[in-house]
Amino acid sequence: MDSGNAIRRAAVGLVALAALLLPAPVASASPPSNGHDKVIELPGASSAEGIAEGAGTTFFAGDLLKGDIFRGDIRRGTARLFIDVPDGRMAVGMKVDVEDGLLFVAGGATGQAYVYDTDTRKTVATYQLTTEPAFINDVAVTPDGAWFTNSRKGELYFVPVDRHGTPGEARTLELTGPAAATPADFNLNGIAAIRGGRTLVVAHTANEALYTVDPDSGSSAYITGAGLPYVDGIVVKGNTLWAVQNMLNQVSRVRLDARLDSFEVRDVITSPEFQVPTTAALFGDTLAVVNAKFGVPGASTYEVVLADAR
Known part of the structure; x- marks a missing residue:
């Protein structure tokens, strides 16, 4: 059996399952023409899921099932294929280490993670984070490396980066406490590093x-607050966190308290252009x-929507 086809079939099943965890109506296939937010198409993409902020106004986004990487510019409103990856890869969540010119990409059902050079477009490293059934979902970059989530098991994976910008050997961190719970097929999802990487959310x-x-230590604690149905990717700046809620076609902007014990939803960001959004990157305001368009x-066609963060 062809391993690339097997991975894609597994991925399609996982994506469908994620979309159907709680049935909800979704938007029509074509983005509305009367929306006020700018839409940037990912030309030729067969699917989409992840996005990462690069230098300046540059962003990177991925083709979920093919694994290809696009590079775009929010100011110009354009994007193009940047890395045509080998068959058998996926591209879920991603983050950029701007200082070292590295793009870290979660490999979904492959159980893998990839590191690409944002200058040469070459693959710097490939990691088999686990050989068990997995969905490596999202990434957070710290001053020391990158953390990856697994939606099917209560553990994280860390890829260190030395002072020369060279990725090292990956390690597994088993979680304890409430974040370790795996009551369904999609559990851990978005991740962000705060306080210089000393704490993860x-x-x-x-x-x-x-x-x-x-x-x-891997110990976890609940941040008390309202339930966030369909929570997917997250972005954190200071004490503000943006939580993408895919099947609700919205992003909740929440305020974290200083001790990270609780949060309060301050605003809900919507757009007529949202069609099952999954992840976000922040560029100022x-x-x-x-738009992943699961179940649409x-x-x-797949695109990036630019919306007001406030």
């Missing part, structure tokens, strides 16, 4: 919750949000 889709994680009948 993770989104848990099945539990509709946010947790803190100690990156040294602008959110660049990817006849979806054939």
Whole structure:
């Protein structure tokens, strides 16, 4: 059996399952023409899921099932294919280490993670993070490396980066506490590093919750607040967190308290252009949000939507 086809079939099944965890209506296949937010098409993409902020106004986005990487510019409003990756890869969540010119990409059902050079477009490293059934979902970059989530198991993976910008050997961090729970097929999802990487915040889709994680011990704690149904990717700046809620076609802007014990939803960002958004990148007061279109009948084009972050 061809391994690339097997991976894609597994990915399609996982994506369909994620979309159907709680049935909800979705938008039509074609983005509305009367929306006020700018839409940047990913030309030739067969699917979409992840986005990462690059230098300046540059962003990177991925073709979920093919694994290809696009590079775009929010100011110019354009994007193009940047890395045509080998068959058998996927591209889910991603983040950029701008200083070292590295793009870290979660490999979904492959159980892998990839590191690309943003200058040469070459693959710097490939990691088999786990050989068990997995969905490596999202990435957070710290001054010391990158953290990856697994939606099917209560553990994280860390890829260190030395002072020369060279990725090292990956390690596994088993979680304890509430974030370790795996009551459904999609659990840990978005992740963000705060306080210089000394604390991680993770989104848990099945539990509709946010947790803190100690990156040294793996202990986790619940951040008390309203439930966040369909929570997917997250972005954090200071004490503000943006939580993308895919099947609700919205992004909740929440305020974290200083001790990270609780949060309060301050605003809900919507757009007529949202079609099952999954992840976001922050550029000043602008959110660049990817439309994954899970469950949207006849979806054939994929895009990034630029929305007001406030």
